[in-house]
Amino acid sequence: MNRSAKYKYFYLPWSIGVLVLGIALANQLMEIHQANSFCGNVDIPIEAAAVPVAIPTKRLTTMPFFPGCAELTGGEKRNCSQQKLSEYLESHAGYATGKTTHRTAGNATIEVWIGADGLVKSHRTYKAVGHGRSSDLARIVDNMMAEGIRWEPATVNGKPVSSSTMVSLHYNMVWAGGLKKKDSQSK
Template sequence: MTSRTKKTERVVKRMIHTLFAMGLLVSLQAQTADTTVYVAVEEMPRFPGCEMLDTTAAVKAQCASQALLSFMYSNIRYPQQAQQEGIEGTVVLSFVVEPDSTISNLSVRKDIGGGCGVEAMRVASQMNNIGVRWSPGKKGGKSVRTQFNLPIRFKIEEPLPYNLVNGDTIYIQFDEALAFSGGPDSLSNYLNRRLRYPASVQDTCIVGQLEVDVLVHPNKTVRILNITDYNDLGFDFWYEAVAATTSTYGKWKPAVYEGRQVPASFTLNMAFTPDTESCQSTVDRYNKAMALANEGAQLFNDEKQEEGLAKMSEAVTMFPDDANLLILRGQAYLDMNRMEEACMDLSKARDITLLDWYDNLLPFICRPQEDTGANK
């Protein structure tokens, strides 16, 4: 063996020893990294916005607490279910502030029902997405994983009797509600006479539903606020729905609030089924699916969840692109905390209808579910 070869061999051996030592060091560092989630540390995490203050840590903590609550309360929307049921109280969230200033392991430690816990979670879960970076907890001068508990108070305020929607004042409280002349049966019969299945698609056997939200003014004029297409029926069906809706002009009894007539809205449900003999089997199958869905919903409400879910799933299998069915089953999955299935159904329904009902909730429903356990 030449001296050059021996020298090269010694260099290679030293490199191997160095690389081995470096790898061992990295391995040891990884093994000794502090992954403990601390409940109490010398310096607790702080919401951003107050770190530039030239003051004590206690004053910064008080400022950060106010900024955090301001962020939460300015983004929280009181759930409609909680308002209707008069639910008030305090939701407590728990999460971990990581050394990199993000939050993880978000969970509800205490809930009061009515969707309040989910709503608080929705707002808190947006922190990482919008770039909120906490000042992490400190132990021995080092940033560590720290558990943070956040109480959020839900208190119902006296609501206004109306909503403002795209510049329109729409009353939601009445002494006398908006009503069609002759009552609900008269409205149903009227729409059945007026609503026509589009001739251009008569042989397609398409079935489905539209919802038309109308605004009726005190002078009895009718204006369409929105059309929700649960089956992606398309323009021909929308045209017929608009024609039937606008023909109700002058046939309404306006809503009354505090002795005066006020503008109010009404939702018209319009079902389209072809009447040709060749499409009768499709219509029968559609009616069966709707009956299964209604039966499933009743079973679910009677606390027979699995039986009810099976009926809903049978209906969805028959009409997999019916957003009404997807929303019904998706809400059932959500109530059962089966987030992955709820995400699939509600996301698909969102794509079909373009409804924004679940937009604020979908990022939470569809996010990978984290392990919410914490080391003490």
């Protein structure tokens, strides 16, 4: 039977290569399985197999809250905290100006680590928008650290713990000039 050149030079070597790799992989897996088989013929007593496992207690966790909403609880406190944080970010934002061709609208996001004492410990950029927008948000968080703004820390079983949270700010596109209007008057 006459085979084409494509079969002889492509399909046949490819299928043989896959077969050889499959055999080599199977041998390696068998060696790993035999090396990790530490039980062998060892009998495990029933008493050792039935060790009671301690069931963990339910952990109640609250996320960190931006200051200014201490008197509220639950969802109202979360909404108030987000509103206060948005107000702070927007009041301190120094929107970087860009050229009219820059498409720099979007959300800049930073991960902020808040210590058990409620102070901002560090941050890292999670999502960058470009043209100085993310560095502007980092500057705002640095100011938060310098001013010593104390968040209400996250809690586990009522005890304050260190945690991280995401802080986002939506930047609008900055246009350097106004739109030109067509002169609709006819002479």
